[in-house]
Amino acid sequence: MSLTMNRNDVLLLIGFTIVVFAAPFIFTPIGAGYPDLLQKFAIFGIFALGFNILFGLTGYLSFGHAAFLGVGSYTAVWSFKLLSMNPLPAIFFAILLGGLFSAVIGYISLRRSGIYFSILTLAFAQMCYNLAYSVLTPITNGETGLQLDQSDPRILDTAAGIDYGAALPVSNFFGIDMNSTVETTLFGQTLQFNSGYYFCAVLLILCFFISMRIFRSPFGLMLRAVKSNQNRMSYTGLNTKPYALAAFIISGMYAGLAGGLMAVTDPLAGAERMQWTASGEVVLMTILGGAGTLLGPVIGAGVIKYFENIFSSFNEGILMQAYSFLPETLQHALVSISSLFVGEGWHLTLGALFMLIVIFLPGGLMEGFRRIRTGISRLMGGGKSGKASDRASAAAE
Amino acid sequence: MSILSVKNVNKNFGGLKALNNVNLTVDAGTVHAIIGPNGAGKSTLLNCFIGRLEPDTGTVTFDGTSLLGIEPHEINQIGVSRVFQTPEIFGELSLVDNVMIPAFAKRDGIFTLNAWRQIKTETAIRDKAMVMLEDVGLAAKAGDIAGQLSRGDKRRLELAMCLVQDPKLLLLDEPTAGMARADTNNTIDLMKTIAQRGVTMVVIEHDMHVVFSLADKISVLAQGTVIVEDMPENIKGNPKVQEAYLGGAHL
Numbered sequence: 109m110s111l112t113m114n115r116n117d118v119l120l121l122i123g124f125t126i127v128v129f130a131a132p133f134i135f136t137p138i139g140a141g142y143p144d145l146l147q148k149f150a151i152f153g154i155f156a157l158g159f160n161i162l163f164g165l166t167g168y169l170s171f172g173h174a175a176f177l178g179v180g181s182y183t184a185v186w187s188f189k190l191l192s193m194n195p196l197p198a199i200f201f202a203i204l205l206g207g208l209f210s211a212v213i214g215y216i217s218l219r220r221s222g223i224y225f226s227i228l229t230l231a232f233a234q235m236c237y238n239l240a241y242s243v244l245t246p247i248t249n250g251e252t253g254l255q256l257d258q259s260d261p262r263i264l265d266t267a268a269g270i271d272y273g274a275a276l277p278v279s280n281f282f283g284i285d286m287n288s289t290v291e292t293t294l295f296g297q298t299l300q301f302n303s304g305y306y307f308c309a310v311l312l313i314l315c316f317f318i319s320m321r322i323f324r325s326p327f328g329l330m331l332r333a334v335k336s337n338q339n340r341m342s343y344t345g346l347n348t349k350p351y352a353l354a355a356f357i358i359s360g361m362y363a364g365l366a367g368g369l370m371a372v373t374d375p376l377a378g379a380e381r382m383q384w385t386a387s388g389e390v391v392l393m394t395i396l397g398g399a400g401t402l403l404g405p406v407i408g409a410g411v412i413k414y415f416e417n418i419f420s421s422f423n424e425g426i427l428m429q430a431y432s433f434l435p436e437t438l439q440h441a442l443v444s445i446s447s448l449f450v451g452e453g454w455h456l457t458l459g460a461l462f463m464l465i466v467i468f469l470p471g472g473l474m475e476g477f478r479r480i481r482t483g484i485s486r487l488m489g490g491g492k493s494g495k496a497s498d499r500a501s502a503a504a505e
Numbered sequence: 506m507s508i509l510s511v512k513n514v515n516k517n518f519g520g521l522k523a524l525n526n527v528n529l530t531v532d533a534g535t536v537h538a539i540i541g542p543n544g545a546g547k548s549t550l551l552n553c554f555i556g557r558l559e560p561d562t563g564t565v566t567f568d569g570t571s572l573l574g575i576e577p578h579e580i581n582q583i584g585v586s587r588v589f590q591t592p593e594i595f596g597e598l599s600l601v602d603n604v605m606i607p608a609f610a611k612r613d614g615i616f617t618l619n620a621w622r623q624i625k626t627e628t629a630i631r632d633k634a635m636v637m638l639e640d641v642g643l644a645a646k647a648g649d650i651a652g653q654l655s656r657g658d659k660r661r662l663e664l665a666m667c668l669v670q671d672p673k674l675l676l677l678d679e680p681t682a683g684m685a686r687a688d689t690n691n692t693i694d695l696m697k698t699i700a701q702r703g704v705t706m707v708v709i710e711h712d713m714h715v716v717f718s719l720a721d722k723i724s725v726l727a728q729g730t731v732i733v734e735d736m737p738e739n740i741k742g743n744p745k746v747q748e749a750y751l752g753g754a755h756l
Contacts, residue, residue: 112623112626113625322620324624325619325620325622325624326609327620327622329598329602329605329606329624330609332602333595333598333606335597336597337595337596340595341606342576342577343555343577343578343581343586343593344578344581344607345581345611347578347616350616354618354620
């Protein structure tokens with residue numbers, strides 16, 4: 109393996125693995141170290157990684173990927189109900205169904221490109237949402253959402269003689285409950301190590317590795333060619349359609365896995381997961397982090413989920429405290445302005461942040477990091493080497 | 506030996522007869538130029554070779570296979586490469602990637618899901634691409650982004666992309682259109698080198714200078730019909746050509 113991978117890629121993978129595994133240490137000081145949020149980081153990281161294979165490489169902007177997320181969740185919950193509380197069959201079927209749905213939706217939507225493709229995917233996703241919400245109530249339990257029940261058959265668990273008794277069962281990986289958390293105190297911080305998070309973390313690292321392999325493969329090069337010039341591609345003897353469809357299906361499988369993991373960490377599935385806002389969110393994550401870069405989408409997912417968490421938890425009381433050093437009139441004025449951007453209104457913050465990124469850093473946060481790195485190397489080694497490393501890092505993306 | 510034969514091709518657009526009973530034979534290993542005034546049907550004819558247009562009647566046969574009714578990528582896979590009027594390259598990718606893509610297409614066919622292989626280990630393909638870039642004089646820029654090249658360099662790159670596939674037939678649609686004089690001369694020299702290697706070429710052109718220094722045979726198209734097909738030295742003096750192409754003026 110070391111022979112076929114760049115040294116930089118190996119380092120990136122090792123670094124990524126360390127950060128993901130050490131997440132409770134790293135994120136607790138900034139108030140993001142609790143299991144619920146870390147799980148979201150990992151799950152939406154996977155979702156965005158997959159979306160990036162489609163959007164970042166081929167340039168096809170899907171507005172319907174939440175449909176596959178929802179399909180993954182429903183499938184996983186059904187796997188818990190019918191087969192076993194073990195997450196392995198749940199995510200296996202979530203990936204499979206995500207792939208099947210994306211094959212059908214992708215096949216039809218990819219007959220068009222550009223805005224028409226986006227609209228088609230959006231329409232399909234809204235159809236899925238409405239089906240899940242009302243028509244398919246026997247399968248999806250409609251408005252209430254699909255939940256576990258004590259009386260579920262769970263064929264495999266019953267065959268293996270596992271009895272959950274009167275309590276509602278918890279998803280468990282060969283006996284390790286997905287909601288179990290070990291707490292320790294280090295330097296005065298309470299660190300929480302959650303088994304559900306680590307289950308997602310292992311899959312996130314695996315997904316990152318697969319994404320890296322795809323980026324550096326001839327297939328990945330063809331996907332970039334789809335984005336760059338489809339006309340030249342077909343006159344070069346390549347059929348563009350199966351390449352785009354393969355990318356669509358792979359990203360659908362990532363979304364299915366992400367949806368499945370949502371159900372693994374919290375075994376219920378609702379139709380709202382398929383709504384267009386969820387599809388839009390993954391677009392924002394990818395662009396914010398840097399579409400077409402390896403690491404960008406994961407960072408974008410983390411940043412959005414972190415801000416959602418921080419800003420939506422602020423309320424007027426906290427703001428009053430924050431501005432308490434100011435004269436009272438000014439304090440009230442500032443609070444009434446800032447309160448628009450927090451709590452329920454945190455989307456306003458997200459929108460402003462997104463606008464700033466798109467205008468000043470069209471390549472997303474990854475471009476920002478690159479600029480900083482070039483700036484530093486220019487300061488260190490003069491203009492010439494700075495330019496060379498700029499080109500090298502641009503090529504590395 | 507003929508490699509491309511066009512027989513009795515007709516194409517109408519509404520009431521306009523764009524191609525009127527066109528017959529054409531291209532011999533293997535030669536450079537065949539198709540010239541004619543604007544609106545003579547040159548581009549229409551070329552589009553019939555590459556699956557973009559379907560003639561109303563007639564046949565277009567390449568190396569024993571009909572080119573009609575098959576997709577552009579299939580036409581390329583049987584050995585026909587094409588250079589466009591405006592260079593069509595992968596502008597966001599590096600030069601070496603641009604040349605590796607057609608090399609992969611040649612080796613792996615129209616679609617391969619080789620997502621687990623790594624480009625880094627494809628040394629044979631990379632070496633081949635580098636040799637081609639060397640041949641067209643772009644090896645020093647191999648890592649640059651293709652979109653930033655000059656018009657002339659883009660054309661060189663596009664030629665490298667076609668040549669890496671070892672095409673049996675290379676179609677060039679006004680290869681020097683919109684180029685500065687220096688770029689034009691460089692491109693002609695490059696095409697001569699390619700021709701000397703025995704690559705069969707069909708060149709569509711209206712720049713006489715380009716055609717006469719390059720072609721083995723010239724077909725003159727006027728109002729959708731081939732009026733003369735002859736050696737370059739005989740074309741210049743032909744009164745029919747002067748009449749149709751130059752409106753009677755002397756060359």
